[in-house]
Amino acid sequence: MTAGLVADLQVRRRAFSLRASFALPDGVTAVFGPSGAGKSMLLAALAGLLGAGIGRVEVKGRILDDVDRKLHVRPHQRGVGLVFQDARLFPHLTVRGNLDFAARRATKSVVTPQEAATYFDIQMLLDRSIRNLSGGEKSRVALARALLSAPDLLLLDEPFSALDGPRRRAFLEVLREMHDRFGLPMLVVTHQIDDVAALAAQMIALDNGRVVASGPVAEVANRSDFQALLDPSDQGAPVTMTSPKGAAQAWVRADHVLLANVAPVGLSARHIWEVNVVAVDAEASGSVMVRLAGAAGVLRARVTQAAAEELALAPGVKVWAIVKAHAL
């Protein structure tokens, strides 16, 4: 594995301490965890905004922080971009002014402001003041501005938190395309597991300032300590779905998976997988978590105790897992 980002951080601010050590390849990485886990602090540290003495950070082989060698590259020289939750556009500049601000200071050129504006569909807004933009427009301008600064690594602190429903999905789509097109390594903070599955190839799971697990999404998601981090209703597994639009990863909640011990017929559900039971774990709530594995990967299903007995669920048993497509 060629590590694009290697970090070994030790940060203490007031009563909170963050200790995070990970090495990740280029690509899209999700930083996932409940609020207060230290996700924003992790990003601030990587961007150099917390000052020196935070540990060790290496991006694409370039050492940005090394506390032992008293090395600290300041935020404006790190080549690490950061898109803030609140966009933080400059109010004294127009949209164009904001884009030019980044482009003029970039050490290399990936796209021109005009191309970026077209790409993010903001060319109609270029001469507008940022005060009159909607939340979604602000997010897109912030993203375009960050891209124009041509960073080696782009950090995004829940840039879609102001968006909901279709606009959120559209924004995630833009992010994913942006990564595919410009090959820009990204670290995206989110507290929604669906975002992780939809966006990221690998993840860092944080809880209370500590890394619970880091690595490929499917691998981390398969760990019981990661599942314990989730709200019970969010527990599940990432699944790669193929649709006419292509392959996409989605989070399938255990509560949305039905099990059958014979091949189902005459069902409206589009997603039916033949899988084998890997483990059957009784939960404190009285229900049963069934871990399944099949050609498509790992899946989780939550069933009642009675159902588990009726279907004689035990490791090695073959069952059919049914997922309603709109649950995805």
Next chain:
Amino acid sequence: MLSANEWSVLVTSFGVASRAVVWSLPIAIAFAYLLSRRAFPGKMLLDGLAHLPLVLPPVLIGFLMLLLLGRRGPIGAWLENVFGVHLAFTAEGASLATAVMTFPLTVRAIRMAFEATDRRLFEAAAVLGAGPVDRFLTVALPLAAPGVLAGAVTAFAAGLGEFGAVITFASNVPGETQTLPLAIYAALQMPDGEEQALRLAGLSFVLAITGLAAAEALQAWSRKRLEQ
């Protein structure tokens, strides 16, 4: 309408007040910016220094300036030897005394503007590749522009009325250092000078009101520009 003498007083006043603003503004901006930043060693001292002219008697400021910048003062002697410049009893001296006296007002207005700007925008500028000086010039200063403008106009208006420090350091030389308040004072010293003093007082009043109105208009304009 105005006599030649009155015109000369008016021109001197404007010259002294505007040069005072030009001299003090860059230093006031630097002070205000430093004071608006997080704590640093010597911040209290700097803050106190900036406020000194506000709490000391103006005559004392003028006297201190004479001691330091007069021909025999340590700085004054050096200035004369090296640059051939002398400040005491000159129009430049009157401007300097005015600049010193209006300095606290200017710093206050500008500092408030810096403190009101969203600090998080500086972080945004930093991660886009802007260094400290760059951030100051392209983010902090433009965002504080209405405050800087307000500080400059206030300093100018207050500078027109500066008396104690100016008369002590620069004396009351007609056509050179005799500003409006000094001319009123001089008129009052003369027998039958009351009418002249009243005319100058009226002039002073009109100027002050115009200055205030101009300050308001400028501020409203610059704020509107920022909020477009």
